[in-house]
Amino acid sequence: xxxxxxxxxxxxxxxxxxxxxxxxxxxxxxxxxxxxxxxxxxxxxxxxxxxxxxxxxxxxxxxxxxxxxxxxxxxxxxxxxxxxxxxxxxxxxxxxxxxxxxxxxxxxxxxxxxxxxxxxxxxxxxxxxxxxxxxxxxxxxxxxxxxxxxxxxxxxxxxxxxxxxxxxxxxxxxxxxxxxxxxxxxxxxxxxxxxxxxxxxxxxxxxxxxxxxxxxxxxxxxxxxxxxxxxxxxxxxxxxxxxxxxxxxxxxxxxxxxxxxxxxxxxxxxxxxxxxxxxxxxx
Amino acid sequence: xxxxxxxxxxxxxxxxxxxxxxxxxxxxxxxxxxxxxxxxxxxxxxxxxxxxxxxxxxxxxxxxxxxxxxxxxxxxxxxxxxxxxx
Numbered sequence: 058x059x060x061x062x063x064x065x066x067x068x069x070x071x072x073x074x075x076x077x078x079x080x081x082x083x084x085x086x087x088x089x090x091x092x093x094x095x096x097x098x099x100x101x102x103x104x105x106x107x108x109x110x111x112x113x114x115x116x117x118x119x120x121x122x123x124x125x126x127x128x129x130x131x132x133x134x135x136x137x138x139x140x141x142x143x144x145x146x147x148x149x150x151x152x153x154x155x156x157x158x159x160x161x162x163x164x165x166x167x168x169x170x171x172x173x174x175x176x177x178x179x180x181x182x183x184x185x186x187x188x189x190x191x192x193x194x195x196x197x198x199x200x201x202x203x204x205x206x207x208x209x210x211x212x213x214x215x216x217x218x219x220x221x222x223x224x225x226x227x228x229x230x231x232x233x234x235x236x237x238x239x240x241x242x243x244x245x246x247x248x249x250x251x252x253x254x255x256x257x258x259x260x261x262x263x264x265x266x267x268x269x270x271x272x273x274x275x276x277x278x279x280x281x282x283x284x285x286x287x288x289x290x291x292x293x294x295x296x297x298x299x300x301x302x303x304x305x306x307x308x309x310x311x312x313x314x315x316x317x318x319x320x321x322x323x324x325x326x327x328x329x330x331x332x333x334x335x336x337x338x339x340x
Numbered sequence: 341x342x343x344x345x346x347x348x349x350x351x352x353x354x355x356x357x358x359x360x361x362x363x364x365x366x367x368x369x370x371x372x373x374x375x376x377x378x379x380x381x382x383x384x385x386x387x388x389x390x391x392x393x394x395x396x397x398x399x400x401x402x403x404x405x406x407x408x409x410x411x412x413x414x415x416x417x418x419x420x421x422x423x424x425x426x
Contacts, residue, residue: 064369073365079400083369 080276098188101258109266349381
């Protein structure tokens, strides 16, 4: 994390409502401005997450996705506009964030994460937000963060439903402790097969951003050792306590890169179904 | 506004012309910079801040108002001692 010595008058004005918070203050705001958060996925979760991170003044946001914007993305991927259709999602998000907050540097990475690149793509992150749409991707990010020792949060949504878990490697239970193995990909249980309302990933992504903000500033308590399950059609929220689950193979030997030898199946490269672009670029 | 009887301040900030909540924002940022037990003097001329700033300082347990001037010409001075071990 970069050390920010002072806030400018403009920053004091911009972030005044966060500085007012007892849990953040000027010290917390400087930590946010000095932090790097990596968002894996620039879709339904990645848009609201990166939007909230940028507005809050996270100094560097690295956003990773090789996908391009499609018209059917727009009802839930709020940072992409109609005239962005066909563009790389990360480029679309970078433009919006740069217009929103000049304090934020966006590292737009036009790639999908896989076993070979994930350590490099997550390097130097103070926090990771997993915002992909496939089981394998979620497990890969989970397992890599456990090994790299980076705190992170994972969310998944479909229809009006969602689940969220935050993890502090070495201290709290992770996605693999909870589910052990990725479920087989079921197109009928995906956003493209079963549908999704934008508010579901919108809310989940915002909660993920808030978890990052709390982790960086030390504010409050992270949503660890429990799974939040929300149902927006009934407006109900449930919490599953997972603190007593036995550790998974990734957590048990976290000094070893479990993810390097695990078979994530055909879903890597992950995050979507289209072929990867010809050129992988970081801009 | 500081008289001989007023506490001796380690730092003074002039917040005249600023309104709530920025009066408290600047007070809080300055208290974060001070060492525990040091005294911050703040000059105010926005009437709601005369009560809002002390209340917020107390609510967030940043310190205590150890003295205040009489209100003169719409202005007021507060002296805040930063909480020990803050």
